[in-house]
Amino acid sequence: MSRRFVLCLTLLLASLLPGAPAGAVVGGKPVPPGQLPFVANVTIGGSFGCTGTLVAPQWVLTAGHCGSLTGSLSEGLLPSPAPLPASAYALTLNTVYASGQGGEHHTVRQVRVDTDYVPTNGVGNDVTLLELDRPSQITPLRIVAPSARSSWLPGVLSTVAGFGTTAQDASAPPPQMQVARVPIQSDAYCAKAYPGGLSTAVDDGSFDARTMLCAGYPQGGTDTCQGDSGGPLLVSRPGGGIGLVAATSFGNGCAKPGKPGVYARLAEGPIRRFVQSVVPSALAPDPPSGRSCPRLPERLSFPLRLARGTRATRVRVYLGARLLRSYAGAGARRLRAVGVRRPHHSRFTITIRVRTSAHRTVVIVDRYTGCREVRTRREGK
Ligand code: ARG
Numbered sequence: 103m104s105r106r107f108v109l110c111l112t113l114l115l116a117s118l119l120p121g122a123p124a125g126a127v128v129g130g131k132p133v134p135p136g137q138l139p140f141v142a143n144v145t146i147g148g149s150f151g152c153t154g155t156l157v158a159p160q161w162v163l164t165a166g167h168c169g170s171l172t173g174s175l176s177e178g179l180l181p182s183p184a185p186l187p188a189s190a191y192a193l194t195l196n197t198v199y200a201s202g203q204g205g206e207h208h209t210v211r212q213v214r215v216d217t218d219y220v221p222t223n224g225v226g227n228d229v230t231l232l233e234l235d236r237p238s239q240i241t242p243l244r245i246v247a248p249s250a251r252s253s254w255l256p257g258v259l260s261t262v263a264g265f266g267t268t269a270q271d272a273s274a275p276p277p278q279m280q281v282a283r284v285p286i287q288s289d290a291y292c293a294k295a296y297p298g299g300l301s302t303a304v305d306d307g308s309f310d311a312r313t314m315l316c317a318g319y320p321q322g323g324t325d326t327c328q329g330d331s332g333g334p335l336l337v338s339r340p341g342g343g344i345g346l347v348a349a350t351s352f353g354n355g356c357a358k359p360g361k362p363g364v365y366a367r368l369a370e371g372p373i374r375r376f377v378q379s380v381v382p383s384a385l386a387p388d389p390p391s392g393r394s395c396p397r398l399p400e401r402l403s404f405p406l407r408l409a410r411g412t413r414a415t416r417v418r419v420y421l422g423a424r425l426l427r428s429y430a431g432a433g434a435r436r437l438r439a440v441g442v443r444r445p446h447h448s449r450f451t452i453t454i455r456v457r458t459s460a461h462r463t464v465v466i467v468d469r470y471t472g473c474r475e476v477r478t479r480r481e482g483k
Pocket of ligand 1: 330332355357
């Protein structure tokens with residue numbers, strides 16, 4: 103199939119499908135200029151739109167059905183990883199205006215639909231990664247680390263944003279990106295709201311907790327809508343700042359009571375693994391185990407004074423069993439040994455061995471446990 107044919111087909115089918123996505127969030131408010139610069143307005147074939155998030159300097163994450171040839175034509179009913187041509191896309195970052203005014207404009211170089219975006223996974227694995235023509239100047243928003251799970255448990259008030267419509271039957275998206283807050287719901291609640299298999303109603307699939315989460319008020323009123331697909335669901339991270347947890351996927355209508363919005367679960371499970379395989383830098387790493395100890399210096403410096411009449415002939419500094427430094431023939435009575443600890447280590451031992459001219463070994467052991475220093479000094483042997 104030629105690219106032009108594919109594009110024509112996309113346009114034709116998009117115009118024939120009932121309720122073809124126009125383009126924002128229901129019950130939200132316009133995003134003030136300058137905010138959420140990492141949210142992308144994605145235009146496909148000049149006809150329909152999606153939203154996305156810059157997750158690495160050259161990669162935008164959007165929905166599977168915004169990248170899959172068959173998925174986009176069928177509005178998600180026929181998933182397959184076969185991508186739309188990269189030339190079909192245009193996207194803007196760093197602007198809240200749908201017109202793209204003042205934004206950073208990009209074309210797309212490569213379209214990578216989740217390899218598990220297939221019919222046997224229902225409407226799950228609804229993710230596409232778009233490689234941009236060139237790296238963006240915007241700071242990307244990374245997917246939160248698995249250890250940050252407490253920041254997106256059911257009940258947490260998350261933030262959703264997008265360039266989609268402000269009502270289910272709106273004919274056009276608003277001129278400005280919208281943002282709203284919706285509580286994350288439990289998997290059990292989501293499964294009850296979307297029990298069906300692939301139902302006949304467009305956008306009404308079944309909930310699969312491995313690859314989805316849902317968010318919304320039981321009474322409805324606030325939700326993502328057509329054109330928001332692929333856009334971010336954000337939370338505050340425990341250490342400060344915001345993180346990306348999920349991407350807008352589907353819903354029955356928009357903002358209906360008992361029908362929360364369903365989002366692709368990015369932060370854990372199969373989709374996290376897919377993202378890891380294509381753009382590992384999109385994932386915020388778990389902090390190294392152990393408590394971080396900001397008050398401990400990273401450069402540790404130890405003054406040593408040897409007994410009268412002895413001089414150092416060799417000084418060795420160890421971190422645990424690892425030799426950090428070795429000074430040969432220092433020839434001095436007063437010395438300073440230096441070691442660099444690895445950040446985030448709350449439990450470690452620095453050992454300094456000094457061989458002296460008197461054929462003695464002076465050993466100094468510094469132990470740090472739970473961010474406190476316990477110094478023991480021992481001479482001998
Ligand atoms: N599938 C829609 C899109 O392509 C997103 C629908 C979200 N619906 C909802 N009720 N939260 O833009």
